Structure formats: structure tokens, C-alpha cells
Amino acid sequence: MNPADWIDTAGVPPRPLPATVAAALAYLAEALGHAVYAHWTLARVKRRYGSLAEAKAAQPAVLKLLLAHDAAVEYWERGRLRTVPADEAPSPETVLTRLLHTHRRRFRPAASSGKEAAAPTAVEPAGLVAANPWLVTQSPAEHAWLTRAGRFAQPHAATNTLGAADDAQALILFLRDRAGRSPHTVRAYGTELRRLMRWCGARQLGPLSDLTRQQLLAYRHTLQHGQRGTDAAPPPVGHLSEATRTRALAVVASLYRYWYDTGYLHANPAAGLSAGSRARAGFAPTRLIPPALLATCDAWLDAWEPDAANMLTAQRRRAIWALYRYAGVRLAELAWSADTGLPRLEAEAPGRWTLYVCGKGRKARAIPLPTPCVAVLRAYRCARGLPADPPVHEALPVIHGHKGEALQSAGLYREVKAIFAAVADGLQAREPAQALLLRAASPHWLRHAYARTLVVDHQVPLPAAQALLGHASVQTTAAYARTDLSQLRAFVEQTFTGPLRNEDCAFENRKRNGL
Incomplete structure (x- = not known):
């Protein structure tokens, strides 16, 4: 194939790829924001890092392979960076072809781009x-x-x-x-x-x-x-x-x-x-998971020990759960969109991450992530072969798919339902009612739990909770407060069973003295 026959339609103005495969792969790495192909030898490692100690810290998987093979290759496939011996790796042309197919909405053959540009803008009735x-x-x-x-x-x-x-x-x-x-x-x-x-x-x-x-x-x-x-x-x-x-x-x-x-x-x-x-x-959320049951799900994920072959799958499932659990996003807001480049992670400082999503009405929203969520995401990124902290302006799906570049809404839904089903299986014998509740739950229930934690448990101001949840109306956010009677009950108890007021004390004294 000739890479120069392909057009990067996201460029301003659109531009053809470099003429050679190596230059085209380098261009894709810069355009997509992650490594796509690298051929490593011990000599190149020494030139790049200066010492084996630095190389081991920066490229542990590569160095481990080089101790047993003459060369190793890193290449991007299906949302992750893979490292294999050079004789088992696909050719650079194959990697380039796969990437162009994966991002076919952005990179198009020059012939088809010309045809599309010449096509009339009016749509025929048929x-x-x-x-x-x-x-x-x-x-x-x-x-x-x-x-x-x-x-x-x-x-x-x-x-x-x-x-x-x-x-x-x-x-x-x-x-x-x-x-x-x-x-x-x-x-x-x-x-x-x-x-x-x-x-x-x-x-x-x-x-x-x-x-x-x-x-x-x-x-x-x-x-x-x-x-x-x-x-x-x-x-x-x-x-x-x-x-x-x-x-x-x-x-x-x-x-x-x-x-x-x-x-x-x-x-x-x-x-x-x-x-x-x-x-x-009159909206009133009713699909709520009790905090104790959520803690049971968290504990199951922490104790889950998959085999080495399924380690990346386990890390991905933990990352999906953490984002729905600690960011309160809607199901589709975690599905990657090439048009908007969202969702996206940014690390403003060590341990201070922000998730940017596209909500209803295509309104972008920034959600600060708590420390437990950041720790899970760092482990997942390392398992994918990515830097632990997202670099600036990284244009990469937050959650990868095994059969494509990104996991979309249906796959995200299945992952969360699998967690609920696994925890429900463990509870079936001793707590069948709780197991039944989990089997009926969906990812949106985690959004309700997130909102309830903000509004009810920690009494976050409604405008702040509204901004985090992306509600168009603050009435929707306030509805979560109406689902919990504990605060109202505390106010009533304090009002009617608290210390007697001064006038009540004076009345009691007059009554006691026969006045």
C-alpha cells in the first residue's frame, strides 16, 4: 500500500499521510496520541535510555523479552499496546492497515474523499x-x-x-x-x-x-x-x-x-x-442500591483474582465499575465518540484527575475523580501498556474493546451487569432479596447511588451536585433529597423532643407552683 494515498480528514486543512510506512506510523502515533509501532533491540534500548536500570523502569515488558530474544516489537491493536518477540509480530504494513481501518472515519482513501467532496449536498427523497x-x-x-x-x-x-x-x-x-x-x-x-x-x-x-x-x-x-x-x-x-x-x-x-x-x-x-x-x-428516583450492598460489590471486585490470561479483562471491568461508581455518569457517556473526542481523562496534578464527558444535548461536563477511582484507572492503563498518567490532550478511548478500538454502550452495560450477577450469585443462599435486587440493577442505578451520596449523605449544595450530574434542572437534583426521610425525621425529633423553650419552662414553673 502507498500511505500517501490516504487523507487525514481531521487535519486543518486535510493532508495526505507521509509516503513511507515508517513515516506514516510516526504520523499516526502523534495524531492519535499513543505509540503505534516500535521495533526494539538491546542496542536501541541503550541508545534511548542510557542504562539498563532506566530501561527496566521505563520498558519492563520490552526488556524482559530482549533477555530471551534478539528483538521485540510493540504495536497497537484493539485499544492496547502489545509487546511480543519480533518474529511473532505483524509487519509494519499490517499494523498501519489495521489502524487506518479502525479510524476509517478520519483516515480515508484519496479517491473516496474526492468523490465525497464532489457529491451533491442535497439528499434525494429516496x-x-x-x-x-x-x-x-x-x-x-x-x-x-x-x-x-x-x-x-x-x-x-x-x-x-x-x-x-x-x-x-x-x-x-x-x-x-x-x-x-x-x-x-x-x-x-x-x-x-x-x-x-x-x-x-x-x-x-x-x-x-x-x-x-x-x-x-x-x-x-x-x-x-x-x-x-x-x-x-x-x-x-x-x-x-x-x-x-x-x-x-x-x-x-x-x-x-x-x-x-x-x-x-x-x-x-x-x-x-x-x-x-x-x-x-414530580421525578422521584426509586432504583436505588443500599450503601451496604454497594460496599459488597466493591469488596467482591477487590477480592477477585483472575488468572494471568484474564488480567487485562479484570482491570478493565474494575475501571468500568469505578467510573460509574465514582463519577455518576450515564451509560452512554462512557462510550467513545471520535467526533467529540470524549470521554477523556486529564491529570492536572498527581492524583488529581478529571473526567470530561459529553452529556445530553452534547454539553461537555467535567467531573473530578476521587482517589479510589484514580488508583483503579492507573492500574488499568498500565495493563494496557499506556502511561500511568494520561498525557496532555490524549485522544484515546478511556475503555478499550477486545474486538475494536473502544467499548461502546452495549459492552459497557454487559460488564456492569456481569458484576451485579456475580455478586448476586454469592448472596443467593443467605440473602435472596438482596440478590434479586442486584439482578434487576443496571449501570444507571450507580448514577442514582452517586447522586444520593452527594445530596443526602454529604449534603453537597444542590447547584454543585447539579453540575456534577449534568442535570438540566435543579429540581431533578433536589428529587434525591426527597427519597430519604432520615434528615426530616431528625429535624422533627429535634423540634418536638428537644430541650424545652424558655416560655415552656416558665409555664411549667407556674403550673408547679399552683399559679
């Missing part, structure tokens, strides 16, 4: 649906159902500022403008819109721009009361929690309001369909 996987229907009939305009649509009117010709195009533009800042919001919106589409399909209604107010009120009634089905035909809408019902109606109301405000609809049949933000004011 391509709008394909651009959003959740809208790809499974049959021609469903596709035809979606690409229509109903009685309230005005696709060709001068007031239609969207310029959409049917519901499919109008849905894409809605998701782009209202939810496009976060893929997780797009997925959540897609789930609720798909629920409405299934309900319409079961009643042979639609398209969406054809639904009347009475039909949308009937959909709300179905959400609130559920709908029975059969084994052959499960119900499009089953029994839902209050939070899910509120979210479903809010998404539908937002869609129709957006269509009406932009002129795609000449009427809004969903006006007043949702209760708006009142449900959030």
Missing part, C-alpha cells in the same frame, strides 16, 4: 429513509405507508418552510433539528414514533399527517390503559410505566408541533396532548 436506519421499514407496504401525505399536510404550499413532500422526509427533518445533536436522543425518539406507527398499522390508520385529534386521544388512552393482544398478534402498545407514557406523548406532541410551526401541517391535532414538563417536577 435516500432520506436510508440515512436513518430506524426508518427503514421491513416491507414495501410499510414503506409506502410512511411516504405519504395526509389530510393535514400541505406539501406544496408556499408556507411549507420544510420543503418536505411527504411524512418520511418531514420525519427526517424533525429528527435532524430536534434530536440530531445526540444519537441516543434520536434512538429514543425513534422508539416512540415507531410505537405510534405500530398502533396506526393495527387500526389501518395513517399516515401520521392524516391522524385526527380524536385518533391521537385514542392513542393516549391506549398508552394509559394498555391493550390486550393474542399469542399470534401481540398488542402494539402494552402496559407502560408512567414515565414511558409521558415520554411517548411528549415525543408525539413535539413532532406535530414542529410540523405545524414549520408549515408542513396546516393544523396541529396534537395540541395539548402531552402534560409537558410537569412530570419532571
Whole structure:
């Protein structure tokens, strides 16, 4: 391969890679912020470090291999730096090819980059649906159902500022403008819109721009009361929690309001369909893990002794647990995003680390990490072959994946659930209720525990806790205080059973003296 045929699209301006493989690997090491390929011999070690003592402190794995082999190679693969004898290592060309494939969103062949640059910016109507996987229907009939305009649509009117010709195009533009800042919001919106589409399909209604107010009120009634089905035909809408019902109606109301405000609809049949933000004011977290049970999970991880082959896996699992436990992040906030370069670790001073994440609405948030979390992360980084402390502006996934560069949301979820399941197995015989609670828990329960520790246990000021948790409203943060009655009980006890006030003492004295 010729590295010069590849373009670094993140450069300003975009630039081709150096022409030789060695120079291209050096460029990637600087661009990605970590070593990617190094060939070591004893002679090179001495030139680099001056003495074997310094080399042993800086490169213990390399020096150990050089004592038994003529040469050793360090190379980057699947999120970690591997060290092997030179005769077992892949070639520099292979390492370069793998890295370019892993970072294919950034490094692209010059030919394809030119084609993409010459491509028209306008999206054809047929391509709008394909651009959003959740809208790809499974049959021609469903596709035809979606690409229509109903009685309230005005696709060709001068007031239609969207310029959409049917519901499919109008849905894409809605998701782009209202939810496009976060893929997780797009997925959540897609789930609720798909629920409405299934309900319409079961009643042979639609398209969406054809639904009347009475039909949308009937959909709300179905959400609130559920709908029975059969084994052959499960119900499009089953029994839902209050939070899910509120979210479903809010998404539908937002869609129709957006269509009406932009002129795609000449009427809004969903006006007043949702209760708006009142449900959030009544938010009360209920999925809480008792502190003693969390301590049991911590103790299990500390006592876990895997074999040497699974040591890196164990260190990764401990790091995942520590970040959810001591940073209170949402599940997706630990998933690496090449677009934002987050999450990212920074070490401002020894032992003073900060985790930077991208929260809801693509808002960046800084979370100071406590000492127990830093110690676990340092051990995990060393196991990956990285420096113990993250260097400045390190562009590297915090959690690596065994099959790719980074572990995404599904893998992070499985790791935390595996910890809960292992601890639950140990508690099953003597404390079955606690084991059942752990089996139902998810990573978001650790976020609730983090918030409760801040607000209830340590009475952190609500604005500070709100900033750490990334809540849009301080009312959400304050809700954690309402879940604990111990403080209120202490205030009541102190008020009514404390020392008598002065006027009470005077009254008792007069009563005692017969006055």
C-alpha cells in the first residue's frame, strides 16, 4: 500500500499521510496520541535510555523479552499496546492497515474523499429513509405507508418552510433539528414514533399527517390503559410505566408541533396532548442500591483474582465499575465518540484527575475523580501498556474493546451487569432479596447511588451536585433529597423532643407552683 494515498480528514486543512510506512506510523502515533509501532533491540534500548536500570523502569515488558530474544516489537491493536518477540509480530504494513481501518472515519482513501467532496449536498427523497436506519421499514407496504401525505399536510404550499413532500422526509427533518445533536436522543425518539406507527398499522390508520385529534386521544388512552393482544398478534402498545407514557406523548406532541410551526401541517391535532414538563417536577428516583450492598460489590471486585490470561479483562471491568461508581455518569457517556473526542481523562496534578464527558444535548461536563477511582484507572492503563498518567490532550478511548478500538454502550452495560450477577450469585443462599435486587440493577442505578451520596449523605449544595450530574434542572437534583426521610425525621425529633423553650419552662414553673 502507498500511505500517501490516504487523507487525514481531521487535519486543518486535510493532508495526505507521509509516503513511507515508517513515516506514516510516526504520523499516526502523534495524531492519535499513543505509540503505534516500535521495533526494539538491546542496542536501541541503550541508545534511548542510557542504562539498563532506566530501561527496566521505563520498558519492563520490552526488556524482559530482549533477555530471551534478539528483538521485540510493540504495536497497537484493539485499544492496547502489545509487546511480543519480533518474529511473532505483524509487519509494519499490517499494523498501519489495521489502524487506518479502525479510524476509517478520519483516515480515508484519496479517491473516496474526492468523490465525497464532489457529491451533491442535497439528499434525494429516496435516500432520506436510508440515512436513518430506524426508518427503514421491513416491507414495501410499510414503506409506502410512511411516504405519504395526509389530510393535514400541505406539501406544496408556499408556507411549507420544510420543503418536505411527504411524512418520511418531514420525519427526517424533525429528527435532524430536534434530536440530531445526540444519537441516543434520536434512538429514543425513534422508539416512540415507531410505537405510534405500530398502533396506526393495527387500526389501518395513517399516515401520521392524516391522524385526527380524536385518533391521537385514542392513542393516549391506549398508552394509559394498555391493550390486550393474542399469542399470534401481540398488542402494539402494552402496559407502560408512567414515565414511558409521558415520554411517548411528549415525543408525539413535539413532532406535530414542529410540523405545524414549520408549515408542513396546516393544523396541529396534537395540541395539548402531552402534560409537558410537569412530570419532571414530580421525578422521584426509586432504583436505588443500599450503601451496604454497594460496599459488597466493591469488596467482591477487590477480592477477585483472575488468572494471568484474564488480567487485562479484570482491570478493565474494575475501571468500568469505578467510573460509574465514582463519577455518576450515564451509560452512554462512557462510550467513545471520535467526533467529540470524549470521554477523556486529564491529570492536572498527581492524583488529581478529571473526567470530561459529553452529556445530553452534547454539553461537555467535567467531573473530578476521587482517589479510589484514580488508583483503579492507573492500574488499568498500565495493563494496557499506556502511561500511568494520561498525557496532555490524549485522544484515546478511556475503555478499550477486545474486538475494536473502544467499548461502546452495549459492552459497557454487559460488564456492569456481569458484576451485579456475580455478586448476586454469592448472596443467593443467605440473602435472596438482596440478590434479586442486584439482578434487576443496571449501570444507571450507580448514577442514582452517586447522586444520593452527594445530596443526602454529604449534603453537597444542590447547584454543585447539579453540575456534577449534568442535570438540566435543579429540581431533578433536589428529587434525591426527597427519597430519604432520615434528615426530616431528625429535624422533627429535634423540634418536638428537644430541650424545652424558655416560655415552656416558665409555664411549667407556674403550673408547679399552683399559679
